[in-house]
Amino acid sequence: MRAVDLIQKKKEGKKHTKEEIYFLVDGYTKGIIEDYQMSAWLMAVCFCGLDKDETAWMTQAFVDSGEVLDFSHISNFVADKHSTGGVGDKVTIVLIPLLASLGITCAKLSGRGLGYTGGTVDKLESIPNFKCEMSKDEFMKQIKEINAAISSQSPNLTPADGKIYALRDVTATVDNKSLICASVVSKKIASGANSIVLDVKYGSGAFIKTKEEATELAHLMIETGALLGRKISAIISSMEQPLGTHIGNSLEIIESIEFLKGNYQKDLYEVTLEIVTKTLMAGGFCKNKEEAKQKIDESIKSGLALKTFQKIISYQGANPDIINDYSMFKKANNSYEIKAESDGYIEELDALKIARACKLLGAGRDKKTDKIDYSAGCILNKKIQDKIIAGETVATLFYNNIEDEKLNEAIKSAKQAIKISSTKPALKELIYAL
Numbered sequence: 001m002r003a004v005d006l007i008q009k010k011k012e013g014k015k016h017t018k019e020e021i022y023f024l025v026d027g028y029t030k031g032i033i034e035d036y037q038m039s040a041w042l043m044a045v046c047f048c049g050l051d052k053d054e055t056a057w058m059t060q061a062f063v064d065s066g067e068v069l070d071f072s073h074i075s076n077f078v079a080d081k082h083s084t085g086g087v088g089d090k091v092t093i094v095l096i097p098l099l100a101s102l103g104i105t106c107a108k109l110s111g112r113g114l115g116y117t118g119g120t121v122d123k124l125e126s127i128p129n130f131k132c133e134m135s136k137d138e139f140m141k142q143i144k145e146i147n148a149a150i151s152s153q154s155p156n157l158t159p160a161d162g163k164i165y166a167l168r169d170v171t172a173t174v175d176n177k178s179l180i181c182a183s184v185v186s187k188k189i190a191s192g193a194n195s196i197v198l199d200v201k202y203g204s205g206a207f208i209k210t211k212e213e214a215t216e217l218a219h220l221m222i223e224t225g226a227l228l229g230r231k232i233s234a235i236i237s238s239m240e241q242p243l244g245t246h247i248g249n250s251l252e253i254i255e256s257i258e259f260l261k262g263n264y265q266k267d268l269y270e271v272t273l274e275i276v277t278k279t280l281m282a283g284g285f286c287k288n289k290e291e292a293k294q295k296i297d298e299s300i301k302s303g304l305a306l307k308t309f310q311k312i313i314s315y316q317g318a319n320p321d322i323i324n325d326y327s328m329f330k331k332a333n334n335s336y337e338i339k340a341e342s343d344g345y346i347e348e349l350d351a352l353k354i355a356r357a358c359k360l361l362g363a364g365r366d367k368k369t370d371k372i373d374y375s376a377g378c379i380l381n382k383k384i385q386d387k388i389i390a391g392e393t394v395a396t397l398f399y400n401n402i403e404d405e406k407l408n409e410a411i412k413s414a415k416q417a418i419k420i421s422s423t424k425p426a427l428k429e430l431i432y433a434l
Contacts (some may be wrong), residue, residue, distance in 0.1 A: 003027065003037040010044040018057045023059035024143070029160040035167060042164075042173040048180035055220065055225040062186035063228075065160035069136070069192030074144050075105035077283045080193030081275055082184055084217075087205035088242035089350040091152070091272055092120045093149050093256040097309035098272070098277060100148035106141055108150045109157070109191045110366075121152045124316075126250035126374035128328060131317040134433070146311045157190040175207070181220045189230055195282045196225065196232045197275045203239035205351025211236060211432060233278045236432040237271050239382050241349040244268040248377015248398065250329040250362040257323050261408045265383070267430055272296075274431055332375040332398035334427040336411060340388045344420040349384055353417035360410035361399040373400055378414065385427050 002025050006016065016024075024041060027033035039140045050058065063159050071078045077410055079099055096106045110120035110132075121132045131416045134142070134151040142149040155162065161183050168174045187198045201207075202214035218234035220282065225232030246255035277292040299305040310320035322328045333338060357362060362373030381393045395414060400406065 002089070002241050003033045003041070005043045007037065010041060010048055010397065011422065013048040013388045015051060016054050018053075021054060021057040022064075025058065025065065025160050025164070025319045029065050029163055034089070038164065038167055038175070042168060042171060042176075043180065044094055046173050046176045049176070052223055052227070053164040054343065055161050055178040055181055056224050058182040058190070059186045059224050061159045062182055063189050066158050066190060067136075067154070067156040069107065069140075069157070070188050071107060071140070071192045073142065077195060078105045078107050078193045079195045079197075079283070080107060080109075080188055080191060081187055081197045081199065081279070083199040084180075084184070084214075084244060085207055086202050086237075086239040087355040088244045088247045088252065088261075089199075089201070089239075090244060090246075090256045090268070091199065093123060093253065093273065093309075094238045094259045094268070094305075095272055095275055095340055096148050096150055097312060098276060098299055098305045099258065100312075100434055101308040102280070102295055102305040104279065104283065104285070104433035105143060106263065107139070107192055108148070109153050109187070114276075118151065122372060122374075123252050124247045127313060127318045127322055128330075129150060129318045130313065133272055134303045134316070136239075139394040140275060143317050144421040146308070146309065146315060147149070149315070150310055150312065155256075156298070158186045161186050177213075177217045177220055180217060181224050181229050183231075185221050185224050185228070185232070188232075189225075189228060192232065195279060196230060197278045197282075198222075198232060198234040199238050199271065199275060201239040202236065203351065204256060204353075205242065205355055211238075213243065215432070227364040228354065230280055232283065235271070235274045235278070237274075238428060239351050240428060240431050241267075242351050242354055242380065245273065245356050245380040246377065246381070247380075249353060249374040251375075251377040251379060251398070254326055254329065256308070257306070260300060260323075261308055262300050265385075269432055285419075296367055306331060330375045332373075332377075333400050334398070336397045336399075336407075337393045338395045338397065338411070338418065340390055340392050340394050340418075342390050342420055344388060344422045346382050346384050346386045346394070346421035347417070347421040347425045348389055348417070349380065350417040350419075351380075353413045353434070354378060354380075355413040357397065357410040357417070360413065361397060362402060375400065387424075389419060 022117040028038045111117035116181045132152040200214045208214045277289045314320040362376035
């Protein structure tokens with residue numbers, strides 16, 4: 001078997017066998033197949049596609065390339081979730097303590113942010129001394145003792161995907177749905193969960209731009225999971241405006257803490273409720289959304305969810321008192337208020353433009369090795385449909401020592417994100433549940 005023959009085969013739109021997929025994945029992971037050959041094959045896949053079988057085989061090949069975590073000695077129901085990425089998406093940070101407070105075992109492996117989408121690991125590491133890099137034994141021990149842990153992705157899990165994704169990132173082959181599916185689902189399977197909920201986002205602040213494309217990807221991931229013996233469900237959610245009001249690492253942790261105290265934005269609550277509902281129903285812990293809502297509302301009201309988050313913070317090396325003392329977070333030295341130029345209603349808050357502003361302020365990175373400013377970001381004072389008066393603050397930017405050129409660019413991007421109309425706009429659908 002030769003790589004060049006398989007490149008030619010896919011270029012002609014022909015279907016691979018399982019053995020051929022494994023040969024490509026295994027050969028590239030071991031360095032037998034060269035970068036330029038894998039790049040050519042990935043581009044052929046982008047033009048000619050993989051069918052459902054090929055996608056499942058590639059997913060399993062990624063899983064088989066590394067370690068698979070096993071929590072069967074801890075629980076027969078282990079929950080996980082994955083978001084395809086969005087602006088202000090802090091659902092993981094509120095979801096995991098909520099589920100754990102309800103007795104659900106949560107094994108969450110998360111990543112860092114790159115480009116305009118924030119990473120859960122970066123957000124949590126804005127808590128001073130919070131440790132996301134955990135050994136397998138530490139991860140297992142914490143989950144056994146408090147039902148939950150949030151760790152950075154282990155290099156021992158799906159190493160083939162890690163190597164191939166790095167190549168996709170620099171060869172314009174990221175956006176193929178089968179390749180996205182194999183990457184996401186393989187990591188979820190390797191992390192040991194047997195109940196997985198996916199939040200597939202679409203819109204200006206997401207990688208996928210339309211609901212139709214997001215739905216197609218969600219169905220593919222659900223079907224791939226089923227072929228590989230994993231229960232996967234999904235929601236489709238809009239990312240036309242940021243989720244919640246805080247964008248930026250420490251700012252999003254603060255908003256998450258406030259959520260667990262009962263002070264939450266409606267959109268963040270709605271997305272969280274949908275994922276909680278699907279998780280609880282998959283495990284037979286509730287029959288419908290109404291029951292799920294009662295459970296999470298009680299957990300928040302009683303303070304149990306917040307105490308669970310405190311336990312996670314404490315177990316992972318940080319001071320749990322930070323939930324009541326935000327001065328422990330690094331604070332930005334400077335701020336800039338974006339004012340409304342006219343009376344009316346907020347018609348648009350372009351998530352991508354706001355994310356771009358935050359990245360320019362230091363909240364994001366271009367390369368994984370770039371340093372980020374945990375305190376940089378933006379707080380929205382208004383959301384779509386809110387009434388606004390000329391001169392009123394729509395958003396506040398936070399930053400430290402950055403070049404004037406970057407600051408001016410960030411302000412410009414934030415201003416361009418905001419559109420005001422004289423009439424109250426209709427609010428677009430936030431969630432489309434499969």
